Amino acid sequence: METFYYIIGGILLLALVIAAFRFFQGPTAPDRVIALDAMSIILTAGLVMLALVFQRFIYIDVALIYSILGFMGIVSIARWMEKGI
Amino acid sequence: MNIMTIIGMALTTQGALFLLLGAIGIVRMPDMYTRMQAGTKATTLGAMSFILGIGFMEPAWLLKTILIVVFIALSNPISSHALARAAHRSGIFPLSRENIDLYKRDNQEDKS
């Protein structure tokens, strides 16, 4: 089971790094935000996996809240970009 | 190692691969909208099946993981929709070989 966790975690980490590449490269602001969005979803998945690895049910709450905050962050940035606030 | 665990592991692996695919798509695609296409679809399904898979591996968590899955399925398209609209309105237009951009055309008509 441990190997499985390592493999999955490795894949997630790789995805995170690749998305971070787009985040740093840009070239426009929305591109970075897309990368951020993807990273936040990958991190949500990672948090759920960490709950499984540590066998703590309560850690799932963290993932749930993180997904909400990520969503709100993206929407805020989007509304700011179209001068909506 | 019962059947649920195996289903869960399969779903989780698939989800992780799709998340990776989404990340690759974000890097490879040529312009913002296509990146968003790759990013939203692949990461949404990826995260959904990943989290659901974990729910299967630990059946007591299934309800809560389903809740996260539903939330992601509801919220992620909304956020990428808002982002696409904002990008278009802040002057970033899609790459198009045949110059099909009816949204831009309609917006310009509205203004004039």
Added chain:
Amino acid sequence: MKKLLATFLLGFIGFYLYTAFAGVPFGESKMKVGKDYLETTVPKTGAVNTVTSIVVNYRGFDTLGEVTVLFLAATGLGAILFGMKGKPEDKHREPSSILTTGAKALFPIIVLLGAYIFIHGHLTPGGGFQGGTIIATGVLMLILGIKKFHANHALLSIMESLAGITFVVAGILGLAFGKTFLENILPLGTPGQVFSAGVIPIIYVAVGFKVGAELAGVLDTMMSTTRGEE
């Protein structure tokens, strides 16, 4: 020249901070009071979450101060921005109807989640501050998603005041029962259930309401200074 000076200053501060922490072993226990907290939290406070029992019970006075700091920030913000309005000619683009519908549909869910977080503050990693923040996030979503949304300030301020009074009165009741300020006066119950840990859930619910109302008020005040009125 200025850059050089700043870099020098940063290097200076960084070096000494590093020196200060160089002798602190990472990942090893440095607990003195922490150990006592971990050992006494379940039998003596009834709270399963040690951080919550520290925040609300052992160091409850800090939390009272913390709540006050947030309250003061909301008050000060209102005082500083009093009477400021966005200019009417500032044109703001409306949100798309999809976002509006989505915000309306997700708002109850987010509020419910916030309520869940602060009601279960003594059982799960959560609490009043986290739950209140999530509720404020829901309000932020309404602000972003609904055209000309304005929070009900009178209601928010009443909620905020009542919640604050609940906290202080919970403290004073401890005095009134011949104990000390903020001391628990309710039965502890069975650890791990919702109705346990004495006064902790009550205080955390009050904190949740207060934080939610305050942050929502702060957001709304800031928005109304940039948003033009008709």
Added chain:
Amino acid sequence: MDGLFQRFAKDKEYHVRFVFSWIILFAIWMALTSSLQIQEVLTGVITVGIVASFTWKNFTTKGLHYLHPQRIFYILLYILVFLKELVKSNFHVAWIVLHPKLPISPGIVRFPTRLKSETAKLILANSITLTPGTLSVDIKDNMYYIHWLEAKNMTDEEAAQSIAGPFENLLIKIFED
């Protein structure tokens, strides 16, 4: 407070809408706590009641009508169709992303929808975003603007057929008539 009661009196369907919000939110609460302890359930009943009492107006417009067996059947059917399309779309994306030449010709097309309910429009937009090659950019009244990876010059009706085809009919069955 008076205004609240007046609105209650004016809106004949208030109880239906409130109860519907309550049921949905209570289901969410049960999923959140994942526990059948009597205290949790009791807290949930009260909390959900409070939350629903000030959000039911925004949460739903039709209330319990959505829980009609026929509609539930269509909802389940919709979920199935949606999942099928979602998986298809992902393999589509996978094919594009991993293809060395990136075979796409993107553009933004538009089509009018027959849906009237706002919720239905939201769900349609979400479904479009999650299905192969399409991403909803904006909606004006009932005109969807869709970013499409294989955009062609076509009429609105053709676009409607090829993008929203599988979903729109089901959504009409769920949300309207």
Added chain:
Amino acid sequence: MPELFPLSPVHYVAAPLLAAFLLPLVAKLSRSFIKILPGLTFLYVLYVSAVLFPHALQSPIIEQIAGWAPPLGINLYYGPMAGLFASLFSALGFIVWLYSLTQMKQEPLDRFYILLMMLVAGATGIVLTGDIFNLFVFMEITAISAFSLTAFLREDDKAEAGFKYILIGSLASTFVLLGIAVLYSYTGTLNLADLALSMEKVPLSVRVIVFGLFLVGFGIEAEIFPLNGWAPDAYSAAPAPVSALFAGITVKAALYALARVTILLFPFAGSMALISILGLVTLVISELAALHQKNLFRMLAYSSMGQVGLAIAALGLFTAEGVYAALFAMINHAIVKGMLFLAVFAMAGGSANLDNLNGMGRKKPVLSFMFTLGAFAIIGLPPFSGFWSKLSVLTAMGQTGNYIMIAIVLATTIVEATYYLRATGRLYLSEGSPVESKTPLSAIAAVAVLAAGILWIGFFPGSIDEILTAGAQDLLDTAKYTEGVLKD
């Protein structure tokens, strides 16, 4: 009569908090409550002082919060010194409330009074608490009220002064928090008394660094020299009653924190000498800066820094006489500078150019007389309180043989005399514009109470001698402090 709520030091914090949370509610019932409630609160707190302070002089009152014995819980330490400061703060708060009753007209009043109450309550909390993190929290309460009050008026440059203050103030709090983090990581405890006993776990070099962090952190709030760039702007931007509180309360609370922390945690000779030298430097530089000011509030602000520098220089001696003198100087400064700010605002209004004082001696004789009184007291002329405080400072310095310090203090006294006499001269010797405005009685009463305080201390300096001696002993006797706190 059996008391429902046994009086305890926690009322100093709990009562203003309750009032602050209640204020928005009662404001909806009637606007007049907005003004009444803070006054009642300050009166109640004064009553608490009157009951508790005599007890504290006999033996310190140590209260545990939430029923946990000190290393686990937070405790309040209400000794002679803390009691002195807490009573002083409450009295000043009441006087400022009385003054702003008529002088403060800028809306939103309810928020103004909330911030005012919390400024006082926060400073009192700093003085009372026996837990270093709790001290940080109260420091932030004070600081955030102070930030908001600085930018409270809506004229030019107020927000800029506030921004400057918030920038430096939040750096201060970061430094304090870092210091707390270092201490916690070595000792694993946060209680001041417990920390004092476990300081040998901290290596000496780290202790020096932590002392530096605390010195910077508290020094910013206490306006020690290189860190006081915010002060003149903040003093001149804030509404005058608030400036009086800044001079009287926030600075004193920060100084108390610095003194307490230094004596308990860093009792080495170098740290004390450093504090003393910094105090002298602050004294000299700010008195010289005050000489050039055209704006009265800025002049008072610089003078205030100078006075604080004097107190710090005396405090840095850390002998019984030195602390005694420092306490005396602080009390004197709190009363006198508070009175000067209030009097100047009542005479010249918000835009306090020096020229606005011209001819006030005839138009507003009472206020002018009190201003003169305050000026003389600050300079240290004989029958006023300032004389005794300066004398005690000089005596303390003489006893340790620091004759250079005495020379410096005397030299700055001359500088002080120059600009204060210049201002006083304007009152009586120049012709002023014939603008007439009535000052309400309550404002004059507020100033008069402070003036009476100056005269009382001036004529009967023995009356506070006992309190000051007890306060100085309380601060210096660390063994008694730690034993008292950790007795169970």
Added chain:
Amino acid sequence: MIYYIVSIIVMLIGLYAVLMKKNLIKIVVGLSLIDSGTHLLLVAIGFIKGGTAPIYSEPGLTADAMVDPVPQALVLTAIVIGVAVTAVALAMVIRIYAQHKTLDIRKIRSLKW
């Protein structure tokens, strides 16, 4: 160890922004970076290798296998305080902007020092 260094670096970056940046918003961002660095540092202090969250939600958890709860409680307080300070600072920036129509501190006379 690396955790301490990284959080100190985050703090220094924030300090650099506060000292050198000319834009008021960037200065406020610098302030909150300093706060974040401090919070990271505090959490890092409390970490214990092999420790889990100090919550006795599942049976079989003992105090030995838990991280130090005190820094977490302190960080909770510190975060709230940081938020409060940032909010007030932003309010002042809004006021300054409304008055001067610029965020550049070089153009605001009274902010030079």
